[in-house]
Amino acid sequence: MKAKQGVVDLLNKILTEELTVINQYFLHAKMCKNWGYDRLHDHVLDRSYGEMKDAKAVIDHILYLEGLPNMQRLGTVQIGETVPEQLKSDLAKEKAMVKMLTDGIEHCTKARDFTTRHMLEDMVKDEEEHIDWIETQLETISQVGLQNYLSEQIKDNS
Numbered sequence: 762m763k764a765k766q767g768v769v770d771l772l773n774k775i776l777t778e779e780l781t782v783i784n785q786y787f788l789h790a791k792m793c794k795n796w797g798y799d800r801l802h803d804h805v806l807d808r809s810y811g812e813m814k815d816a817k818a819v820i821d822h823i824l825y826l827e828g829l830p831n832m833q834r835l836g837t838v839q840i841g842e843t844v845p846e847q848l849k850s851d852l853a854k855e856k857a858m859v860k861m862l863t864d865g866i867e868h869c870t871k872a873r874d875f876t877t878r879h880m881l882e883d884m885v886k887d888e889e890e891h892i893d894w895i896e897t898q899l900e901t902i903s904q905v906g907l908q909n910y911l912s913e914q915i916k917d918n919s
């Protein structure tokens with residue numbers, strides 16, 4: 762199906778951001794593993810995989826619209842050197858993504874592309890859940906203190 766005006770461009774912008782956050786979250790997860798925070802590792806790795814599913818959906822949809830997915834471009838990966846820094850950096854990415862998706866939804870409404878709009882609406886729901894989870898972690902840290910929070914992230918194998 763031929764794409765409506767500007768839709769492939771906006772999908773490629775979203776794709777760039779998805780590819781960027783896949784890398785950022787993946788490295789954050791691996792750093793957590795290295796520090797011994799297995800629980801945090803599992804969660805952040807799952808989030809990275811979730812973004813990979815988003816990237817897959819966007820790529821499939823660009824091809825469906827007879828466009829060319831741009832896999833060359835990557836945004837700035839912002840790596841935090843501590844757990845709170847990682848959480849804040851990921852939160853910034855998620856918020857930027859919601860803004861991009863919301864703008865995309867608006868564009869699709871104007872262009873009367875309801876299939877793309879529906880896909881973006883589903884994606885925005887997931888990103889909002891990601892924001893909620895990260896905000897909860899930051900709130901917990903401020904309530905119980907970083908040390909207590911981190912000691913809960915070490916998996917108890919006994």
Ligand SMILES: [Fe+2]
Pocket residue numbers: 779811812815858884888
């Ligand atoms: Fe995503």
Ligand SMILES: [Fe+2]
Pocket residue numbers: 812855858887888891
């Ligand atoms: Fe996300």
